[in-house]
Amino acid sequence: MAKIVGAINTTHVPLIGRAIHQHLEHDPYWKPFFDGFPPVRDWLDKVKPDIAVMVYNDHGLNFFLDKMPTFAIGAAPEYVSLDEGWGIPTVPSFKGDLDLSWHMIESLVDDEFDITTCQEMAVDHAFTLPLKLLYPNDSQWPVRTVPVCINTVQFPLPTVNRCYKFGQAIGRAIESWESEARVVVIGTGGLSHQLDGKRAGFINKEFDLMFMERLVTDPLWITRFSIEDIVEQTGTQGVELLNWVIARSALQGDVVKLHSNYHIPISNTAAGLMLLESV
Amino acid sequence: MALDKPYLDIPGTTIFDAEQSRMGYHLNQFCVSLMKPENRERFRAYERAYLDEWPMTEAQKQAVLDRDLNRCIQLGGNIYFLARIGATDGKSFQQMAGSMTGMTEEEYRNMMLHGGRSVEGNRYLGEDGDAQPQHQPQGSAGKQGKAGKK
Structure with missing residues (x-):
């Protein structure tokens, strides 16, 4: 059976794309953020996953309001990076893994998650930037990918509890796949940020750090909050933490935190990074 | 059906819910059209004419012309999509x-x-933070x- 080697959660702020492109890793503004990544890259180099299951939210590249699935899974041979209209350079396309995609789809629907399947899919910065951060020097992506896209844009959003269970079902799906493949689950987005209105710039460090801690020790803690509570506590776009919840709950049982980083600000956002492994 | 909106008491914050999404559909559609370079060019060349191609309300068009993002959001815009206007302007x-x-x-x-x-x-209306209406x-x-x- 396939093995889940661990979970990584990271911020996906678009401006990171420009910083990478302009080689600003050592710039004083960016250094505390980029310095978080080498330990995670070392770990990836050690565990060498074959496939990355990417849990993220799209910002209007692949899904617009005309069709807005709550949970969508890619089942394409290739996922393309396209111009999102805000000046981030595109990156080479990502190879899919059709066998895992379809196995996950069958397993998840059997598990009563009625997902949308996508045999063509463009992937935006929420998918591409985390992989660029994790594999900065590779001319070809060393992992195949399966996109799992969550609606964090248009209310009603899935509840935190639903996301938690969805992540557990993803974990069961991967681990029931007859394959020798090694899989890493990557959740992207967050942490606290608000991009709009008079409350723009809202950051809640105390809540973010509590969330990161509880994700390790007591992942059900966050399920006590409604989506409205999470907006109140972490800002209108802080709800992207749902992607972190899903990646975390894909790991069954207890986990250990191997590395984390937290830095304010990147653009309007509190940037977080976490590497988790099952015990 | 009336929607229960427990989130209305967060200061300086608009939740992109069903009501906003219905109101803002064409405004947001105009915004995402700016993902294409040729559309950005056409919009920059003659903003009003480009806006008139979309079935938006006059108030929505004016808010875009004024670059009044708060008004755009009030009229159903979502920041993820509105951000394409700013990017077109180089912001x-x-x-x-x-x-x-x-x-x-x-x-x-x-x-x-x-x-x-x-x-x-800044968590609830009625407090005294800088995002509150009185400030x-x-x-x-x-x-x-x-x-x-x-």
Whole structure:
């Protein structure tokens, strides 16, 4: 059976794309953020996953309001990076893994998650930037990918509890796949940020750090909050933490935190990074 | 059906719910059309004519022409999509977000560099934080207002 080697959660702020492109890793503004990544890259180099299951939210590249699935899974041979209209350079396309995609789809629907399947899919910065951060020097992506896209844009959003269970079902799906493949689950987005209105710039460090801690020790803690509570506590776009919840709950049982980083600000956002492994 | 909206008491915040999404559909559709370079060119060349190609309300078109992002959001825009207007104008996400607060670009950038907007007083309406209605506009614009005619 396939093995889940661990979970990584990271911020996906678009401006990171420009910083990478302009080689600003050592710039004083960016250094505390980029310095978080080498330990995670070392770990990836050690565990060498074959496939990355990417849990993220799209910002209007692949899904617009005309069709807005709550949970969508890619089942394409290739996922393309396209111009999102805000000046981030595109990156080479990502190879899919059709066998895992379809196995996950069958397993998840059997598990009563009625997902949308996508045999063509463009992937935006929420998918591409985390992989660029994790594999900065590779001319070809060393992992195949399966996109799992969550609606964090248009209310009603899935509840935190639903996301938690969805992540557990993803974990069961991967681990029931007859394959020798090694899989890493990557959740992207967050942490606290608000991009709009008079409350723009809202950051809640105390809540973010509590969330990161509880994700390790007591992942059900966050399920006590409604989506409205999470907006109140972490800002209108802080709800992207749902992607972190899903990646975390894909790991069954207890986990250990191997590395984390937290830095304010990147653009309007509190940037977080976490590497988790099952015990 | 009336929607239960427990989130209406968060200051300075609009939730992109069904009502906003219905109201803003064509406004947001116009915004995402700007993902294509040729559309950005056409919009820049003659904004009004480009806007008139979309079944948006006059108020929505005017809000776009005025680059009034708060008004755009009030009229159903979503910041993820509206951000394509700012990008077309060469503005960063931070410049766009800051423009909604009344602060100058520098004031907003400094706020972010110092840890962002505080949680204190900014969670519910009725508290006394800087995002509350009684403290608008923010930054030096608000101070001038108090000292001057307002």
